[in-house]
Amino acid sequence: MDVIRKIGHNEIVEITTPVLITCHYGKYRLCGDFRAPNNYTISDRYPIPRIPHAQDKLSKANYIAKIHCMKGFHQNLVERNSMKVLRIICDMGIYEYTRVPFDIKNAPAHFQRMMDTIFNEEILEFWMVVHIDDIIIYSDTWEDYLKYIDRVLSK
Structure with a gap:
């Protein structure tokens, strides 16, 4: 799964500069400074669940599991027409995100919509909360807990 690809070296294109970010677990992540394109992007108003709402449900559960979708945004392809505004330049050339x-x-809203679509049935059964790339499963009984985890991991 290639996240970025090299497109050239001396092309005249819209580009942004790369930014190196320190992650909370001590590693580094290369990002683009996409403030300019973000300023011109129409906001996706898809609702992101609020954590306090989930806490009320979870406080009554006997068993809780959290599954984190590692690099979840990278699971989604960028539309071809959008790649041109997702370019970064460095001394090795020009790269664009795929x-x-x-x-x-809009990445969080897009990802939340995708997760809500995939797990719609489970969410409506009131034993799962999805917050962007985190899946929280909760249950009163051990048997249901194992059944729910298996159901999620089978998707």
């Missing part, structure tokens, strides 16, 4: 980068304005 997968959704983390620092794009």
Whole structure:
């Protein structure tokens, strides 16, 4: 799964500069400074679940599991027409993102919509909460807990 690809070296294109970010777990992540494209992007108003709402449900559960979707945004392809505004330049050339980068304005809303669509039935059964790239499974009984985890991992 290639997240970025080299497109050239001396092409005249719209580009942004790369930014190196320190992650909370001590590693580094290369990102683009996409503030300019984000300023011109129409906001996706898809609702992101609020954590306090989930806490109320979880406080009554006997068993809780959290599954984190590693690099979840990178699971989504960038539309061909959008790649031109997702370019970064460095001394090795010009690169464009082929997968959704983390620092794009509508990436969280898009990912939340995708997760809600995939897990719609489970969410409506009130034993799962999805918050962007985190899946929280909760249950009163051990048997249901194992059944729910298996159901999620089978998707």
